[in-house]
Amino acid sequence: MTALEFDVASFGLGTAAAAILAYFLVVNTFYAVLLVSAALEMVRHRRRTRGESLWRLLQVPGLPRITVISPAYREEATIVESVSALLTLSYPDLEVVVVCDGSPDATLDALKRGFSLRRVHPVRRGLIPTRPIREMYRSQATPRLLVVDKENGGKADALNVGLNVATGDLVCAIDADTLIAPDALLRLIGAFIAEPGVLAAGGTIRLANGATVRSGRVVDLHAPTELLAGLQVVEYLRAFLFGRLGWNRLGGNLIISGAFGLFRRDAVVAAGGYRHGSVGEDMELVVRLRRQARERGEPDVVRFIPDPVAWTEAPVSLAILSRQRDRWHRGLADTLWRHRRLLLSPRYGALGLVLVPYFVFVELLAPIVEALGIVGLVLGLLLGVVSLPFAVMFFLVAYGYGAILTVATLALDELSYRKYLRLRDHLALLGFALIENFGYRQLTVLWRLGGLVGFLRKRSEWGGMERRGFADQYEESVRPAAS
Amino acid sequence: MNELALPAFVAALELAVFILLVLLYLGHAARKRWMEPLVERRREAGRSLFAKATREWLEGADIAQLRALPLSDRVAAFVSVASSLDGAERDRLADTADDVGLVAWAEREARDRHWHRRLYAARVLTLTLAESELLPSLLRDRDPFVRAQAAEWAGAQRSGKSAHALARLLRDPVPAVVFAASDALRRIGSAAIPALVEAASGDGGDAIPALEVAGVLADARTFGPARRRAEDARPRVRAAALAALAALGGPESEERLVAAFADTDAGVRRVAATAIGRLEVWRRAPSLAELLDDADWDVRMAAAGALRNLGAPGLIVLRDRARGSTLAADMAHHALDLVALEHGSP
Numbered sequence: 001m002t003a004l005e006f007d008v009a010s011f012g013l014g015t016a017a018a019a020i021l022a023y024f025l026v027v028n029t030f031y032a033v034l035l036v037s038a039a040l041e042m043v044r045h046r047r048r049t050r051g052e053s054l055w056r057l058l059q060v061p062g063l064p065r066i067t068v069i070s071p072a073y074r075e076e077a078t079i080v081e082s083v084s085a086l087l088t089l090s091y092p093d094l095e096v097v098v099v100c101d102g103s104p105d106a107t108l109d110a111l112k113r114g115f116s117l118r119r120v121h122p123v124r125r126g127l128i129p130t131r132p133i134r135e136m137y138r139s140q141a142t143p144r145l146l147v148v149d150k151e152n153g154g155k156a157d158a159l160n161v162g163l164n165v166a167t168g169d170l171v172c173a174i175d176a177d178t179l180i181a182p183d184a185l186l187r188l189i190g191a192f193i194a195e196p197g198v199l200a201a202g203g204t205i206r207l208a209n210g211a212t213v214r215s216g217r218v219v220d221l222h223a224p225t226e227l228l229a230g231l232q233v234v235e236y237l238r239a240f241l242f243g244r245l246g247w248n249r250l251g252g253n254l255i256i257s258g259a260f261g262l263f264r265r266d267a268v269v270a271a272g273g274y275r276h277g278s279v280g281e282d283m284e285l286v287v288r289l290r291r292q293a294r295e296r297g298e299p300d301v302v303r304f305i306p307d308p309v310a311w312t313e314a315p316v317s318l319a320i321l322s323r324q325r326d327r328w329h330r331g332l333a334d335t336l337w338r339h340r341r342l343l344l345s346p347r348y349g350a351l352g353l354v355l356v357p358y359f360v361f362v363e364l365l366a367p368i369v370e371a372l373g374i375v376g377l378v379l380g381l382l383l384g385v386v387s388l389p390f391a392v393m394f395f396l397v398a399y400g401y402g403a404i405l406t407v408a409t410l411a412l413d414e415l416s417y418r419k420y421l422r423l424r425d426h427l428a429l430l431g432f433a434l435i436e437n438f439g440y441r442q443l444t445v446l447w448r449l450g451g452l453v454g455f456l457r458k459r460s461e462w463g464g465m466e467r468r469g470f471a472d473q474y475e476e477s478v479r480p481a482a483s
Numbered sequence: 484m485n486e487l488a489l490p491a492f493v494a495a496l497e498l499a500v501f502i503l504l505v506l507l508y509l510g511h512a513a514r515k516r517w518m519e520p521l522v523e524r525r526r527e528a529g530r531s532l533f534a535k536a537t538r539e540w541l542e543g544a545d546i547a548q549l550r551a552l553p554l555s556d557r558v559a560a561f562v563s564v565a566s567s568l569d570g571a572e573r574d575r576l577a578d579t580a581d582d583v584g585l586v587a588w589a590e591r592e593a594r595d596r597h598w599h600r601r602l603y604a605a606r607v608l609t610l611t612l613a614e615s616e617l618l619p620s621l622l623r624d625r626d627p628f629v630r631a632q633a634a635e636w637a638g639a640q641r642s643g644k645s646a647h648a649l650a651r652l653l654r655d656p657v658p659a660v661v662f663a664a665s666d667a668l669r670r671i672g673s674a675a676i677p678a679l680v681e682a683a684s685g686d687g688g689d690a691i692p693a694l695e696v697a698g699v700l701a702d703a704r705t706f707g708p709a710r711r712r713a714e715d716a717r718p719r720v721r722a723a724a725l726a727a728l729a730a731l732g733g734p735e736s737e738e739r740l741v742a743a744f745a746d747t748d749a750g751v752r753r754v755a756a757t758a759i760g761r762l763e764v765w766r767r768a769p770s771l772a773e774l775l776d777d778a779d780w781d782v783r784m785a786a787a788g789a790l791r792n793l794g795a796p797g798l799i800v801l802r803d804r805a806r807g808s809t810l811a812a813d814m815a816h817h818a819l820d821l822v823a824l825e826h827g828s829p
Contacts, residue, residue, distance in 0.1 A: 414512055
């Protein structure tokens with residue numbers, strides 16, 4: 001390399017490093033804005049619900065019927081416990097539809113045994129095309145439970161079958177292994193009562209790793225002892241408490257978690273249901289609902305309510321976690337590509353001008369920028385074109401700023417909900433908030449890059465997830481106390 | 484040296500913010516951990532006394548003990564006990580709340596300029612069942628959640644005095660207010676009928692919730708507006724009117740409901756089918772049988788459900804229609820399976 005070439009390369013590397021530093025500064029500052037927005041929203045929500053009696057709502061006739069749709073695939077370890085918990089949710093008019101998506105294990109047998117299922121002649125709306133239904137069952141013990149056995153077609157297809165048989169005005173889409181807090185639906189329905197034009201509402205997903213689960217209910221919460229689960233607890237808190245709540249004031253949400261969300265059935269059916277062949281079907285549906293509402297000139301309100309809680313199990317193996325993150329990023333890329341017309345389009349208001357650009361430039365492209373930043377920084381330091389003070393600045397802006405936002409989220413959660421009661425849990429969470437910057441965050445960058453590559457190669461498989469079952473988890477949780 | 488000044492400054496700033504946040508986080512956790520048992524002990528004492536007040540009149544010493552509690556604990560203890568009560572127990576508790584100064588406090592707070600204070604005060608006033616001249620102004624409050632809470636307060640009093648103000652809230656643009664006003668009118672019951680008749684007769688958006696409440700109250704005075712509204716141009720109004728007619732029953736309601744089987748709107752047909760099933764008018768089984776061929780799945784489902792409700796005449800129709808491979812046969816077959824399930828037959 002000649003001196004001139006070296007100068008040009010140095011200049012290029014230096015400029016790129018500065019641009020990446022600026023990117024992180026802007027992104028983390030936007031996160032700080034989201035956090036402030038979330039804090040304001042939390043204060044308003046807490047004030048609005050102070051002294052509110054959910055018990056009164058149970059006595060009010062005329063609340064819309066809710067159908068909980070639970071697609072089940074390879075869930076034999078958890079299905080009976082989670083469906084039992086669904087059937088005891090506090091809501092006056094509730095229907096539970098479990099869609100067994102051609103599961104090759106004993107999921108259906110477990111349901112038949114657990115709920116005294118009896119075959120009934122299958123009937124369904126033909127509004128959304130799906131894979132064929134094999135059988136339909138009603139529970140003799142609990143007629144509110146309907147089980148549909150169908151040919152395997154993926155989660156979106158299973159949810160669409162649920163939509164075709166649901167009789168509720170609102171449908172609550174969940175994952176079969178999700179444990180919903182008993183009062184969660186009563187709290188979530190508030191979003192539809194509070195303002196007109198609400199299409200969907202989502203609640204908080206928390207991780208049950210480290211929790212004591214009894215009869216499908218989380219009865220005692222501790223910070224997980226496993227590193228990978230602990231890191232995800234912090235991640236989930238950040239994602240939901242400021243990642244979602246903050247958007248309520250900045251244009252509404254673009255994601256309702258597939259693990260727990262409540263939708264207007266007529267709106268979802270009119271939109272054509274969940275899209276087949278999409279790995280990010282939950283986000284894609286919300287974007288489509290909002291887009292179509294905007295195109296019709298109707299309200300496109302999608303709300304996040306922080307206090308309805310659903311619990312799920314985080315993967316504790318790197319291989320499974322990497323597949324999950326790969327899939328999430330493929331789903332994000334797929335959704336944004338399908339709806340690329342929204343990007344920077346004034347016709348769609350905040351959806352086109354704020355939300356979609358944020359998801360493209362921050363969420364989608366962040367792993368590329370972060371990977372370039374890390375590689376560029378190391379390379380620059382080795383070649384001597386990036387100074388040590390600049391590297392320190394990069395670290396402070398990218399990771400120091402991020403760690404501050406994470407601790408602020410922990411503080412917001414503590415000030416609002418106090419789910420963790422022991423001091424050692426708080427110290428553990430603080431530890432996870434710091435440790436995640438050293439290795440874990442870089443790993444997620446790699447996994448998300450894999451997702452982008454997969455999207456470009458048009459991969460659409462889901463990747464498996466082995467459930468340990470909350471019953472097992474309960475055994476683990478009680479062992480130390482018993483010994 | 485200068486090159487390091489900026490990173491050092493940023494690092495120091497980040498460290499300071501980080502330490503502040505950690506102190507806030509751990510400080511709050513520690514404070515709650517050590518203070519909460521004390522607060523909880525006070526509140527538990529308050530809850531015990533309020534619970535005692537639901538069974539018997541409190542003596543002076545008990546009242547003094549309640550008054551000695553910090554106001555926030557007194558209010559919290561009262562709210563937690565009163566929220567799950569109704570009837571005579573709640574009435575006795577309301578008297579105690581007045582004796583220990585909660586009503587006077589809430590009335591002061593209800594005039595505050597901050598919406599959240601007015602809202603919380605209205606919640607406490609609702610639980611105290613207090614009658615106050617503040618209610619009409621809170622029903623017109625600029626904050627929708629305060630209006631909704633005031634509506635709940637008016638409903639808890641079960642007096643017709645606020646019925647017209649509540650009926651006006653059925654036109655509110657915020658669903659939470661309409662929801663609370665509807666429930667309040669339902670709880671007021673018979674005394675709310677004149678206001679409901681007026682709302683159901685008008686052309687505003689309040690006709691639907693008014694008819695829905697009329698459908699729950701089933702008062703003969705709502706028959707006239709419900710019959711007129713059953714011919715309304717808006718399907719949702721027609722559906723609400725038919726539900727109100729179904730609640731009243733009688734030959735004319737029955738005729739209207741059966742006529743609605745031919746309505747152009749599927750939602751109206753569904754309501755009519757369900758209503759005939761609820762009225763258990765077995766003579767209408769053949770008309771319901773025709774709805775088993777309806778193009779809309781929900782109408783077919785409602786018709787099958789109604790036929791199940793009709794008992795033997797409905798079952799005969801279902802068995803008859805279960806032959807063949809039409810959509811009607813599918814639905815009839817399904818309904819018969821559900822009947823077998825209900826009766827536990829194989």
